[in-house]
Amino acid sequence: MKIWVDADACPVVIKEILYRAAKRTNTEMTLVANQPLNVPPSPLIRTIQVSSGFDVADNEIVRRSEFGDLVITADIPLAAEVIDKGAHALNPRGELYTTENIKARLNMRDFMDALRGSGIQTGGPKEFSQSDRQTFANALDRLLAKAQ
Numbered sequence: 001m002k003i004w005v006d007a008d009a010c011p012v013v014i015k016e017i018l019y020r021a022a023k024r025t026n027t028e029m030t031l032v033a034n035q036p037l038n039v040p041p042s043p044l045i046r047t048i049q050v051s052s053g054f055d056v057a058d059n060e061i062v063r064r065s066e067f068g069d070l071v072i073t074a075d076i077p078l079a080a081e082v083i084d085k086g087a088h089a090l091n092p093r094g095e096l097y098t099t100e101n102i103k104a105r106l107n108m109r110d111f112m113d114a115l116r117g118s119g120i121q122t123g124g125p126k127e128f129s130q131s132d133r134q135t136f137a138n139a140l141d142r143l144l145a146k147a148q
Contacts, residue, residue: 001147004061004082006073007031007047011128014092017137018072019045025144030064032057070143076105088143093128094135096143 003022005015015031022029022044029045031037034052039045050056058078065071067086073079079089079097089097097105 001027001088001144002066002069003027003029004065004069004071004087005029005031006057006061006071006075006078007033007037008035008057009074010072011092013128013133014072014136015039017133017140021137021140021144025148027144027147032060068147070147076102080106090136090139090143092136093132094137094139096139 003018005018007015010031018029019040019042021027023042027044030048031039031045032048032050034050034057036049037047039047048060050060055078058073058075058081061071061073061078062081062085065082065085065087069082069087071079071082071087071089072092073089074091074093076097079091080102082089083097083099083102089102091097
């Protein structure tokens, strides 16, 4: 299993959890972003900088990810694409996207997008909490343990 991170929108605290987990489990990790990233020196951790543009980083992750890999993303369409390839998708709040729940997540995303497009205020995501960090770390540990 390799870890792929949709790094442009990934919270710093989640990246830090991922750096420690990659080192602890000896797992290769690649952060993909359209801007330069500072990562700790490690032969396990690397970055790929892609050009700016709509879904450029997402498309690179889809192209490079393989069956059994883990993709960290809050982007539901990206999660759906990597799940179709047989990869795992985990969002930064610790929710594992699966073949069983991804269609419902896509439908809800599209519905909320339509509401925003019609001018209805839908609010944004709730503030990232300590509980979210712990939920993510626990889900990550479970996935990495299964891959070992």
